[in-house]
Amino acid sequence: xxxxxxxxxxxxxxxxxxxxxxxxxxxxxxxxxxxxxxxxxxxxxxxxxxxxxxxxxxxxxxxxxxxxxxxxxxxxxxxxxxxxxxxxxxxxxxxxxxxxxxxxxxxxxxxxxxxxxxxxxxxxxxxxxxxxxxxxxxxxxxxxxxxxxxxxxxxxxxxxxxxxxxxxxxxxxxxxxxxxxxxxxxxxxxxxxxxxxxxxxxxxxxxxxxxxxxxxxxxxxxxxxxxxxxxxxxxxxxxxxxxxxxxxxxxxxxxxxxxxxxxxxxxxxxxxxxxxxxxxxxxxxxxxxxxxxxxxxxxxxxxxxxxxxxxxxxxxxxxxxxxxxxxxxxxxxxxxxxxxxxxxxxxxxxxxxxxxx
Numbered sequence: 349x350x351x352x353x354x355x356x357x358x359x360x361x362x363x364x365x366x367x368x369x370x371x372x373x374x375x376x377x378x379x380x381x382x383x384x385x386x387x388x389x390x391x392x393x394x395x396x397x398x399x400x401x402x403x404x405x406x407x408x409x410x411x412x413x414x415x416x417x418x419x420x421x422x423x424x425x426x427x428x429x430x431x432x433x434x435x436x437x438x439x440x441x442x443x444x445x446x447x448x449x450x451x452x453x454x455x456x457x458x459x460x461x462x463x464x465x466x467x468x469x470x471x472x473x474x475x476x477x478x479x480x481x482x483x484x485x486x487x488x489x490x491x492x493x494x495x496x497x498x499x500x501x502x503x504x505x506x507x508x509x510x511x512x513x514x515x516x517x518x519x520x521x522x523x524x525x526x527x528x529x530x531x532x533x534x535x536x537x538x539x540x541x542x543x544x545x546x547x548x549x550x551x552x553x554x555x556x557x558x559x560x561x562x563x564x565x566x567x568x569x570x571x572x573x574x575x576x577x578x579x580x581x582x583x584x585x586x587x588x589x590x591x592x593x594x595x596x597x598x599x600x601x602x603x604x605x606x607x608x609x610x611x612x613x614x615x616x617x618x619x620x621x622x623x624x625x626x627x628x629x630x631x632x633x634x635x636x637x638x639x640x641x642x643x644x645x646x647x648x649x650x651x652x653x654x655x656x657x658x659x660x661x662x663x664x665x666x667x668x669x670x671x672x673x674x675x676x677x678x679x680x681x682x683x684x685x686x687x688x689x690x691x692x693x694x695x696x697x698x699x700x701x702x703x704x705x
Contacts, residue, residue, distance in 0.1 A: 541571055
């Protein structure tokens with residue numbers, strides 16, 4: 349009889365890619381894998397493209413501020429709880445692994461009602477509200493940052509690191525340069541903005557191109573709907589909405605990286621030993637978690653950080669030129685890091701809970 353696991357999490361790519369990183373190890377252990385996400389979430393396409401059966405449930409957002417939607421979303425959450433409970437009864441998984449996001453709350457709470465063990469992974473330095481609502485249902489709560497451990501329930505916290513997709517570590521610089529049509533004569537700057545929040549970075553990078561292109565080739569992952577019609581044929585500049593299979597090769601081709609500071613993204617940069625400049629989402633449009641993530645990496649010597657309010661073309665160009673000149677310093681610090689790829693640790697916890705469930 350095969351072992352069964354349900355994965356959950358959604359809202360951004362950061363709630364999905366760590367789940368994808370676990371798939372090879374789960375399959376190697378003989379697990380039957382299913383995914384529960386939201387009915388209209390971006391996670392569905394990513395999961396189905398990976399060949400994992402997907403079920404969508406109703407979900408609502410939990411807000412820290414007064415809003416009429418808090419009332420209407422209660423009904424969606426309760427409906428989602430009922431739907432999740434029905435699915436879990438049908439699948440009878442041995443364990444649930446949750447990457448967070450509001451869709452995970454009904455799944456985790458339903459798992460508790462059905463006495464199914466749950467592992468939660470918290471990416472950011474300070475736990476998000478959705479994960480906090482699930483602590484009482486969890487057997488273990490994994491995290492990326494040493495600073496996070498003391499914020500988690502005693503006896504449940506595990507400093508696991510972030511699960512890194514194995515394919516990202518197997519890229520080819522030559523293949524990346526060939527895909528982008530670049531010669532490799534200049535150092536390569538890769539800009540990644542994540543699945544949301546990259547518009548300001550896109551604008552400033554493009555404004556800085558006249559300062560950057562004399563010294564760098566630029567590969568720009570700008571996000572869906574953000575391609576520039578006027579810059580498309582600029583020598584040394586390549587823009588893409590989204591890259592999947594070739595991303596590992598573009599990372600391998602990159603000498604330095606310009607990025608937001610989502611936890612999964614920066615942990616991938618650390619694993620790849622890529623010197624990086626981070627511009628975290630500001631508190632005006634977020635709860636400030638990216639700022640804390642970035643400052644932790646800056647303190648450890650892995651990253652250069654610029655606040656979004658300070659960002660302009662001149663500042664960006666100067667910072668990127670300096671980062672490239674000092675790249676060896678950052679690579680050495682990252683090579684000295686004790687940060688782990690979370691895949692092995694999380695798979696071990698899954699094995700442990702499966703044996704005891």
